[in-house]
Amino acid sequence: MTNAIEIAGLRKTYAAQGRAPAKEALKGIDLDIPAGGIFGLLGPNGAGKSTLINIMAGLVNKSAGKVTIWGFDQDVNPRQSRAAIGVMPQELNMDPFFTPRASLEVQAGLYGVPKSERWTDELLALVGLTDQANAYARNLSGGMRRRLLLAKALVHRPQILVLDEPTAGVDITLREMLWTNVRKLNEQGMTIILTTHYLEEAEQMCDEIAIINHGELVIRQNTRDLLAGKDGKTLVLDTGGSRDLPTLPEGAKPEWRADGRLAISYPPSRIRADQLLDALRGAGVPILDVASEQPDLEDVFVEMTRG
Numbered sequence: 173m174t175n176a177i178e179i180a181g182l183r184k185t186y187a188a189q190g191r192a193p194a195k196e197a198l199k200g201i202d203l204d205i206p207a208g209g210i211f212g213l214l215g216p217n218g219a220g221k222s223t224l225i226n227i228m229a230g231l232v233n234k235s236a237g238k239v240t241i242w243g244f245d246q247d248v249n250p251r252q253s254r255a256a257i258g259v260m261p262q263e264l265n266m267d268p269f270f271t272p273r274a275s276l277e278v279q280a281g282l283y284g285v286p287k288s289e290r291w292t293d294e295l296l297a298l299v300g301l302t303d304q305a306n307a308y309a310r311n312l313s314g315g316m317r318r319r320l321l322l323a324k325a326l327v328h329r330p331q332i333l334v335l336d337e338p339t340a341g342v343d344i345t346l347r348e349m350l351w352t353n354v355r356k357l358n359e360q361g362m363t364i365i366l367t368t369h370y371l372e373e374a375e376q377m378c379d380e381i382a383i384i385n386h387g388e389l390v391i392r393q394n395t396r397d398l399l400a401g402k403d404g405k406t407l408v409l410d411t412g413g414s415r416d417l418p419t420l421p422e423g424a425k426p427e428w429r430a431d432g433r434l435a436i437s438y439p440p441s442r443i444r445a446d447q448l449l450d451a452l453r454g455a456g457v458p459i460l461d462v463a464s465e466q467p468d469l470e471d472v473f474v475e476m477t478r479g
């Protein structure tokens with residue numbers, strides 16, 4: 173299996189409702205997601221990420237296009253394609269009278285997992301809910317509910333795990349625990365697809381990233397190449413209060429930051445850092461401290477989703 177998911181010409185238009193006009197949420201998406209990696213799906217609010225995920229998971233009907241999950245065409249083999257994917261949703265609503273153990277058993281039943289193949293205890297241990305296995309869901313903290321949602325997504329041992337904003341509003345401990353679990357599952361061979369608003373997190377976690385905006389795919393690239401493709405770096409200098417600048421090599425853009433430091437952005441393909449430092453030193457500008465800043469995913473994201 174080379175691609176976990178293949179999407180071609182995918183369109184979704186939500187029908188008009190009352191006074192709300194019809195909404196074209198996906199405008200022809202072509203996207204292949206390779207098996208075995210951690211793939212990040214990013215985009216501003218309303219870009220269409222949840223729609224895309226929900227179509228993959230078989231929860232929302234597409235308007236046009238072809239979606240293949242783990243080699244199964246959704247329209248031809250809906251059951252198999254649904255069985256290959258597990259989704260940890262954003263919303264936390266769950267039945268307050270179910271215990272985590274019961275929730276997992278019910279979910280396994282829904283997926284037709286035979287009793288002998290269930291791994292309820294292992295799942296509870298995996299997400300750290302062994303001690304709460306028999307507590308009512310209404311007594312679980314927000315963090316525990318989220319962990320239960322992750323376990324629920326895994327009852328049928330899907331090949332693909334989709335996480336929709338898994339760390340939105342969760343504390344640092346839970347976030348680290350979630351990522352440890354996700355990495356472990358990925359190392360065991362599970363393909364991971366996630367959406368997140370935390371770009372730093374996406375940068376650290378994802379091998380590949382796709383950005384969608386207004387229902388269209390704007391870029392999809394290996395994370396490293398995505399960042400390396402940005403020809404911009406910044407030197408940040410403490411000039412000890414001196415504000416007289418010499419002429420800098422063409423292409424360099426100096427700017428004074430609020431903290432009084434001088435930030436010079438420049439294209440490293442054309443200008444070397446030592447040329448900038450030589451120009452400053454040659455003009456007698458004191459350099460008390462110097463730091464270098466690389467472009468990050470946030471820069472790429474802002475550029476790709478502008479307008």
Ligand SMILES: Nc1ncnc2c1ncn2[C@@H]1O[C@H](COP(=O)(O)OP(=O)(O)OP(=O)(O)O)[C@@H](O)[C@H]1O
Nearest residue numbers: 186187195197215216217218219220221222223224
């Ligand atoms: N059930 C629905 N009926 C009508 N319009 C919808 C429905 N669901 C989503 N939309 C609209 O489709 C567009 C894409 O929404 P979607 O939830 O997929 O975006 P998103 O990228 O997941 O955003 P967010 O990050 O806010 O979750 C939005 O304009 C949204 O208002």
